[in-house]
Amino acid sequence: MNRPRILLPRMRGFSLIELMIAMLIGTLLMLGVVQIFAASKAAYRLSEGVARVQENARFAMDFLRRDARMAGHFGCKSDQALHLENTLESTLDTATYPQLDFNISIQGYEAVGTDPGKTLTLPATLAVSTDNNYSPVLPDYLVAALDNRIAGSDILLLRYLAPEGISVTAGAPNFAIAPTDAEWDDFIGGIATPGLFGITTCDSASVFQAKGVVAKTSVTMGEAKLNTAASFANPYSVGATLYRAEIEAFYVGLNAQGRPSLYRARFVAGPDADAGSWNKEELVEDVENMQFLYGQDQVLDPAQTPSGVMSRQGTASNVEYSLGVASDAWRRVGSVQIGLLLSSPQRANAETAAAADALMSLGVTLTPPADNRYRSVYQTTVALRNRLFGN
Numbered sequence: 001m002n003r004p005r006i007l008l009p010r011m012r013g014f015s016l017i018e019l020m021i022a023m024l025i026g027t028l029l030m031l032g033v034v035q036i037f038a039a040s041k042a043a044y045r046l047s048e049g050v051a052r053v054q055e056n057a058r059f060a061m062d063f064l065r066r067d068a069r070m071a072g073h074f075g076c077k078s079d080q081a082l083h084l085e086n087t088l089e090s091t092l093d094t095a096t097y098p099q100l101d102f103n104i105s106i107q108g109y110e111a112v113g114t115d116p117g118k119t120l121t122l123p124a125t126l127a128v129s130t131d132n133n134y135s136p137v138l139p140d141y142l143v144a145a146l147d148n149r150i151a152g153s154d155i156l157l158l159r160y161l162a163p164e165g166i167s168v169t170a171g172a173p174n175f176a177i178a179p180t181d182a183e184w185d186d187f188i189g190g191i192a193t194p195g196l197f198g199i200t201t202c203d204s205a206s207v208f209q210a211k212g213v214v215a216k217t218s219v220t221m222g223e224a225k226l227n228t229a230a231s232f233a234n235p236y237s238v239g240a241t242l243y244r245a246e247i248e249a250f251y252v253g254l255n256a257q258g259r260p261s262l263y264r265a266r267f268v269a270g271p272d273a274d275a276g277s278w279n280k281e282e283l284v285e286d287v288e289n290m291q292f293l294y295g296q297d298q299v300l301d302p303a304q305t306p307s308g309v310m311s312r313q314g315t316a317s318n319v320e321y322s323l324g325v326a327s328d329a330w331r332r333v334g335s336v337q338i339g340l341l342l343s344s345p346q347r348a349n350a351e352t353a354a355a356a357d358a359l360m361s362l363g364v365t366l367t368p369p370a371d372n373r374y375r376s377v378y379q380t381t382v383a384l385r386n387r388l389f390g391n
Contacts, residue, residue, distance in 0.1 A: 049346065049373065053344055053375070054376075056285065056286055056342050057340060059283070060284040060287055060340055060378075063250075063262070065380065065382050068336050071158050071159075072387050073161050073386050074198065074386075075198070075200030076200060076201065077205070078386035080331055083302075084303075087203060087205065087234065088204070089234055090102050090103070090207040091206065091209070092226055093226050093228050097141075098139060099139075099141045100247070101159075101327075102159050102198075102245070104159065104327045104331070105330075106156075106159075106336075107326075107330050108154060108157070108294060108319070109316055110154055110292075110315040111151065112135055114153075115315045115364070116363025118364055119364070120152050120364055120367065122367065124369035136321075136326070145267075146253065150252050150253060153290040154315075155250070156336075157249045158246070158250075161198040161200070162243050162245070164183070164243070164244070166179045166241065166243075167239070167242075168237075168241065172221055172232060172236055173221050174218050175218060175221065175236075175242055177218065178216075189244055191266075193271065194210075194268070195210050195226075195272070196208075196209055196267075196276075197219060197244055198244075199232075199236050199240050199241070201236065205234075206232045209225075209227050209271070209273075212271055214271055225273060225275075226273065246266070248265060248266045250263070252287055252288070252290050255282055260285075261282045261284060261285045262282075262283045262290070265279065265280045265281070266279050285345070286342055286345055287342055288375070289340070290341075291361045292315075292316065292339075293314065293315060294314060294318075294319050295333065296310060296311075296313070296322065298311035300322065300323060302325070302328040302331065306332060310334050333384065335383050336384065337362055337379065337380070337381050339362035339364070339379045340377065342377075343374065344373045344374040
């Protein structure tokens with residue numbers, strides 16, 4: 001007996017070759033996605049590094065420009081004009097405390113080997129410098145104060161009367177003042193107990209240390225421990241203006257995270273104090289190098305009125321030794337060129353941006369380490385408005 005055959009449906013599927021082809025196509029697609037993601041991430045890191053560098057450069061330049069323009073500010077007249085008229089007076093003990101010498105409102109210290117035409121190789125591992133490889137030689141008070149400085153960067157020292165002044169309503173020895181709360185806050189400039197002051201008219205200026213507690217109603221001048229005289233040769237009465245005296249140094253230092261930053265050290269001495277101290281302030285991070293060039297007036301004779309034309313340009317060493325007396329040479333400085341090298345906080349895959357030929361700061365070729373950080377140099381020229389045209 002013949003049984004009928006039952007036809008079953010044929011079973012179908014992927015062959016091994018088809019599976020391998022599918023896996024290959026999938027792998028290629030995944031590799032493409034990963035590559036696009038990696039490229040996008042690298043581009044993001046680079047753009048973030050560029051943005052951070054530009055932002056930090058703007059802040060650093062603002063700090064330096066703002067304070068450098070104040071050099072030589074002594075109220076109605078600059079220190080330059082006051083020196084020509086011999087009407088700038090200081091009762092501070094500059095022999096014991098040379099940092100108090102307001103006869104020199106601006107002074108620089110050139111890191112040896114960083115003048116124009118030289119090449120500076122930046123170290124891969126940063127460290128605090130303990131040497132005194134500067135020209136002119138860094139004074140002892142700055143060696144001690146700038147104890148986290150990094151080698152290879154210039155240092156700028158400024159002295160001036162702060163821009164915020166208060167009119168005097170009664171003369172010496174107790175200068176009566178009557179500022180509002182807002183005016184007082186601006187006047188003390190974040191210093192809890194300021195002790196160094198300057199008082200000016202349009203004819204003369206005197207720098208002194210206060211005696212006793214400084215209050216919003218009066219500042220008492222007198223023989224304090226940093227002072228050498230208890231009275232002024234220049235008379236001051238109602239109508240004079242009282243200012244806080246500023247002494248500050250800008251430099252590149254190593255911060256707590258082991259990265260370079262722009263620092264400002266402010267000298268603070270309280271009323272009737274034995275000595276003051278330097279308060280270091282970290283202003284802007286990732287500033288790796290700082291260079292300065294100074295423009296001098298074409299008239300160097302200290303007995304003559306400056307022309308206001310800056311015909312000479314050089315390093316701090318060039319200025320320091322351009323005349324027989326350093327203070328006369330620095331009083332003829334009317335402009336400052338600033339060069340800053342900044343880097344990104346993190347690695348930014350910036351191989352091309354790290355090329356040595358792209359990093360030139362005021363004539364100094366900077367060779368960075370191969371750490372893939374984005375770097376850029378920013379330069380500007382600051383006119384010292386209190387030094388121009390003999391004002």
